[in-house]
Amino acid sequence: xxxxxxxxxxxxxxxxxxxxxxxxxxxxxxxxxxxxxxxxxxxxxxxxxxxxxxxxxxxxxxxxxxxxxxxxxxxxxxxxxxxxxxxxxxxxxxxxxxxxxxxxxxxxxxxxxxxxxxxxxxxxxxxxxxxxxxxxxxxxxxxxxxxxxxxxxxxxxxxxxxxxxxxxxxxxxxxxxxxxxxxxxxxxxxxxxxxxxxxxxxxxxxxxxxxxxxxxxxxxxxxxxxxxxxxxxxxxxxxxxxxxxxxxxxxxxxxxxxxxxxxxxxxxxxxx
Numbered sequence: 001x002x003x004x005x006x007x008x009x010x011x012x013x014x015x016x017x018x019x020x021x022x023x024x025x026x027x028x029x030x031x032x033x034x035x036x037x038x039x040x041x042x043x044x045x046x047x048x049x050x051x052x053x054x055x056x057x058x059x060x061x062x063x064x065x066x067x068x069x070x071x072x073x074x075x076x077x078x079x080x081x082x083x084x085x086x087x088x089x090x091x092x093x094x095x096x097x098x099x100x101x102x103x104x105x106x107x108x109x110x111x112x113x114x115x116x117x118x119x120x121x122x123x124x125x126x127x128x129x130x131x132x133x134x135x136x137x138x139x140x141x142x143x144x145x146x147x148x149x150x151x152x153x154x155x156x157x158x159x160x161x162x163x164x165x166x167x168x169x170x171x172x173x174x175x176x177x178x179x180x181x182x183x184x185x186x187x188x189x190x191x192x193x194x195x196x197x198x199x200x201x202x203x204x205x206x207x208x209x210x211x212x213x214x215x216x217x218x219x220x221x222x223x224x225x226x227x228x229x230x231x232x233x234x235x236x237x238x239x240x241x242x243x244x245x246x247x248x249x250x251x252x253x254x255x256x257x258x259x260x261x262x263x264x265x266x267x268x269x270x271x272x
Contacts, residue, residue, distance in 0.1 A: 001119050002095035004157075005030040006088030008081065011044060011220060012102035013053040015212055019102050020062050020070075022267040026111050027069055027098075031088035032059055035075035039230040044223040049077030055102075081167035089161050089170060095119075097155045097170075103212040104131075104153070105265040110207035114154055117189070121156040124172045125187035128152045131209045132193075135257055138215060138264050141202065143195075144255035146243035150190070153209065155183050201259025210265060214247055221247050 005027040009016060024030065034056055036049040046052055059072045071091065078084045089097075096118045098111075106114065110129075118127045128150055135142040152169060155161065161170045164180050174181040194205040214221065225244050228234075234241045243252055251257070 002029075002093040003027045003115060003119075004088075004092045004095065004097050005100055006033075006085070006092065006097060007031070007100045007102060008033045008035065008084040008088070009051075009055055009102045010034065010036050010040070011051045011053050011223075012055050013051075013058060014103075014216055014220070016055055016058045016102045017062070018265070018267045019100060019105065020059070022105055022108070022265050023100060023111060024062070024064075024069065026108075026115060029069050029071065029091070031071045031073065031091045033073050033075050033084050033087045035078050035084045035087075037080055037084070037227065037231075038077055039227060041223050041226050041230075044219075045077075048074075050074055082163040085163045085167050085170075089163060092157055092161060094158045095156075097157045097161065099153045099155075101211075101213070103216065105210045105212065105267075106207065107210070107263050108266055110263075113207050118154050118156050121187065121189075123156070123187055124158050124161075124183055125156045125189065126152045126169070126182075126184040127154045127156070128184075128188065128190045129154070129207045129209065130191060130193035130204065131211050132204055132260075132262070133211045133213070134215050134260070136215060138210075138212065138268065139260055141258050141260045142214065142255055143258065144243075145252055146240045147255060148193075149240075151209075152184060156187075157183075198261045200261035203260070203262030210263070218248070 034050055036045045073087050075084055075087055096115055131151055133142050133147045159172060161172050164171045169182040169184055171180040171182050195202045196205055246252055
């Protein structure tokens, strides 16, 4: 079964090389789309809507050997994230599609399990596993509020897939003339977080995404927060806006910081 990875990115030099190194061996092809939503802070993108760091060069210089799995598409400015995501969606063959943000990682064991689980589905579907959000470093995590919201990243694709309603949930054409349907409406397998308390903090039992988005340099966190406000989320999702702003200020009452005693991606294990 064909395994495709898809990524949209902008200014991801902090984690992109590690992300490629960690996950590359598991895919048949990896389509990477460089570009920016038109509401992204203009000072944090080039005139063409591309990175102002060396992210593209990181992709170009990744040591593939003869395999040549990577496909870099420099899209530039886009109307929204769905436009960017549809560039990799259009490249995805029938099979497994895993979406990686450049700052999201899976251990090799967890990625193998996730691919196996998605591949076991015969029909179009979405498989959701939990997220664990590191906070300021990968020795502690944050929970509560926005940080408890689950996200879909893994899909069984048949007959093509497109992002039509939003950038979070891809769609396929339903049977019996039902038109386009979100994969999570057809078949949605969800796995809850399973934190376990140890003498050294919390760990997670079962596959989970390990998110380094809140370990980034402050200017990158600030740019993303500014983008979400420009997208209207201070009104539509005020709790999310408040919780994300806690990176620079006071932690909301419903959020908590915990020591992390669980796994980190293999690519980082020698540097902790």
